[in-house]
Amino acid sequence: MEWKINKGSKSCITCNKEFYEEEEYYSSLYDENSAFVRKDYCTSCWNCNAKETSFSFWKTKLTKRDKPIQKFINVGLLLDMFVKLEGKNEPHQRNLRYVLALYLIRKKIFKLKSWKKQENEEFIILYYPKEDREFSVFDPRLKEDEIESLTKEMNQLINNPFMEYETTGNVN
Ligand SMILES: [Zn+2]
Numbered sequence: 001m002e003w004k005i006n007k008g009s010k011s012c013i014t015c016n017k018e019f020y021e022e023e024e025y026y027s028s029l030y031d032e033n034s035a036f037v038r039k040d041y042c043t044s045c046w047n048c049n050a051k052e053t054s055f056s057f058w059k060t061k062l063t064k065r066d067k068p069i070q071k072f073i074n075v076g077l078l079l080d081m082f083v084k085l086e087g088k089n090e091p092h093q094r095n096l097r098y099v100l101a102l103y104l105i106r107k108k109i110f111k112l113k114s115w116k117k118q119e120n121e122e123f124i125i126l127y128y129p130k131e132d133r134e135f136s137v138f139d140p141r142l143k144e145d146e147i148e149s150l151t152k153e154m155n156q157l158i159n160n161p162f163m164e165y166e167t168t169g170n171v172n
Contacts, residue, residue, distance in 0.1 A: 010062065012042040014050065019062045026050070028057035029081070029157070034092050038157050056081045074158065075109060086135070094138050099150045101126060101137045110135070 011018040012025070019025055019042070026046040030037045030053060041050045051057070058077050078100055085097040101124065104110045110126040113134065117123075122139040142150070 013039045014045040024061040028054040031055045
């Protein structure tokens with residue numbers, strides 16, 4: 001297990017204040033002890049210090065109870081994580097980057113261009129049409145079911161039935 005999922009925390013992790021309907025708050029990922037941990041903060045705790053050590057974050061809010069839950073794919077967030085993981089060598093970081101790459105290929109953000117082998121390591125080469133650039137991604141040789149479960153965990157980590165994303169600046 002490489003991601004710790006604090007699912008559906010509806011209160012601030014620092015001050016324990018419960019979020020009210022439509023309150024905006026921050027969800028943030030931290031790279032801690034070989035795992036990515038998600039934490040949710042109210043705006044004031046976020047501004048105090050939580051921001052500093054964040055790996056990636058997004059602004060979100062509690063939806064109204066009677067409103068249907070909408071799920072967005074926060075492509076901006078996924079790209080941000082992908083780019084920040086470039087050159088990172090811990091297994092959990094490499095695995096996440098690879099799974100993010102596959103996910104973004106599936107969502108047609110990246111195109112799979114080719115493969116390359118270098119000093120016994122394999123890489124996939126991606127093309128990102130929007131910025132006309134290429135990325136090389138270490139292939140950790142995960143098994144099909146490992147990819148599946150990591151993708152599922154990633155989705156759970158980022159998604160939450162009570163949450164709606166800010167979509168500013170993102171595709172989708
Ligand atoms: Zn707080």
